[in-house]
Amino acid sequence: MRSESTVIQYRQGARSFDKYLKGQGRTVINLVAGDIDGFVRWLSKAKKKPNTVQNYSKIARNYAKWVQSEGYDVPDMAPAMLPSVKKKRLQILPEQLVPSYNAACIRYLSEPFRTALLLLPMSGLRVSEMCCLENKDAEIIPPSDGAPGIGTAQLHVLGKGEKYRNVPVLAEGIVVLANYKAIVRPRLKRNRWLFPASRSPKGHIDRHQITKRMNKVKEKMGISNLHPHLLRHTYGTILNEAGIDGFDLASIMGHSDVKVTSIYVHPVESRLLEDVSQLSYRKKKP
Secondary structure (H helix, E strand, C coil), rough: CCHHHHHHHHHHHHHHHHHHHHHHCCCCCHCCCCCHHHHHHHHCCCCCCHHHHHHHHHHHHHHHHHHHHHCCCCCCCCCCCCCCCCCCCCCCCHHHHHHHHHHHHHHHCCCCCHHHHHHHHCCCCCCCHHCCCHHHHEEEECCCCCCCCEEEEEEEEECHHHHHHEEECCCCHHHHHHHHHHHHHHHHCCCCCCCCCCCCCCEEHHHHHHHHHHHHHHHHCCCCCCCCCHHHHHHHHHHHHHHCHHHHHHHHHCCCCHHHHHHHHCHHHHHHHHHHHHHCCCCCCC
16 A cells, blocks of 8 residues: 555656657557656756656656556566666754754644644654544553653554554653643544644644645754654654664564664764763773
């Protein structure tokens, strides 16, 4: 089952391929062997980003395979020769990013988007997972009698592959979530969603609305590359720095492979500087 964002990307790529073919006076049922390479050149001439060119060329090949499976006589499409694109590894500094991000959300956003965006770096949820939380999925557990602290909170998440997982919330997020459920949520529409939509009596907020609010926040912060998925990396980095086991972290993040989780954790340079500064090439005398 493809995610909503993947389906949208596939649709955009297929439409671009159709547009290229229309310019050649043909349709997808009249493909010729060099169409993928021609499509790539067309995209490059239109100054599309290298990642977009790569993704759209793959989508075009899959589109051609689907047409072939429908019984149309089209040739096999060889993969286009593309230069490799190295993805820039995101650098995360939670102690610098999170306070200013939180301040911008509180100042410039209204509910329920304020709480939804505040919880992103405090829970590491995907945007689609945050939008689809039901009210009962946000569980706040008060401290036991006499115990200090604010208690704990976890989100019961239905993630990729229709798999449920329990996601613990960072300490700051517990306060945000508790205040939202006690004060804000009772004033909003009474449906089953934690973050109900304002215009739909039975719906919830969607990823496009989250992205729109994120754009406002990053504009106010002056961080051009800030996006919701970046905050998932922030959460993973915070848990990794706290010493959470890799397999436990993979379970929390909803990854079936620990190797995938490694993409989401980054060394914090200030901590590395402090640790390495304590080391010496000389062996300590007994």
